[in-house]
Amino acid sequence: MPHTPAMNPLTLTKFVAWIAVAIVATYLLAHRKMTRRVRRAFVIGGTLLFGFVYGALLRSGLNPSPPASLRSVLKAIVQGNITVPVFAMLVVLLLVTWISNKSICGYGCQLGLLQDWLHRVRLPKWQTPFWLSNGIRALAFIALIIGLVAAGLDRIGVVDPFSLFQFSLTLPAVLVTAAVLVASLFVYRPWCRFLCPFGFVSWMVEQASLYRPRINRDVCKNCKACVRACPSGAMADFYAGKRIHADCFACGACIEACKVKDALGWRKP
């Protein structure tokens, strides 16, 4: 299945819709309107629209995804044929991440949304340590680069769970996708946090993001309701004031959980 973004009208509409959704989500987060019900509507609607509807419409071509954009740029760099549209798509996605944390991942990426949806099933949850998930993800990213440079091999293309949305899974992809989806029931976004190359690069970008959960220490009651509500562990890092924080998928659960007026918000510095 091809994975090089072709700038045709349909792929372009998906990029535009992603940006629009990220802007709306940022507005709702900043105005404390990203409630559990609103978030659920985004997760279900986004999975269906960005995953299966675009997957069906783009059955024989590319159904864009953030990691496909990144891999296309890496491949083009290795092959020495980088083009402006391919580069621009990735830059825009990373720019959105810089402005509003992982809002593209939280509300636009089809696989991220599907994992988020599955994680809502009422089963025991396991919060994995960030050093473990990020360490594995860094190694996976390095392996991707080495494969591209040394052998021109796009390792992820072989097992790509995104091909689920176009119903074109190979056997290795079936196995990986099944593992990711089952793991999603117990672990928050396992593909995003353990394996996704865009997840890794955007995690670096989000360390300097403009909008993110920010605590007003003058009114915070230190109840840690926000920390307990966070599915990724990022809020524990924000709360502790760490310089480096775990992935924040802009879900807004922390802000909804905080009942102290003005103590926590989706804010600029």
Ligand code: SF4
């Ligand atoms: S980190 Fe998750 S949501 Fe973000 S691009 Fe990767 S798969 Fe999609």
Ligand code: SF4
């Ligand atoms: S609950 Fe965690 S992942 Fe969600 S917005 Fe807050 S810090 Fe980010």
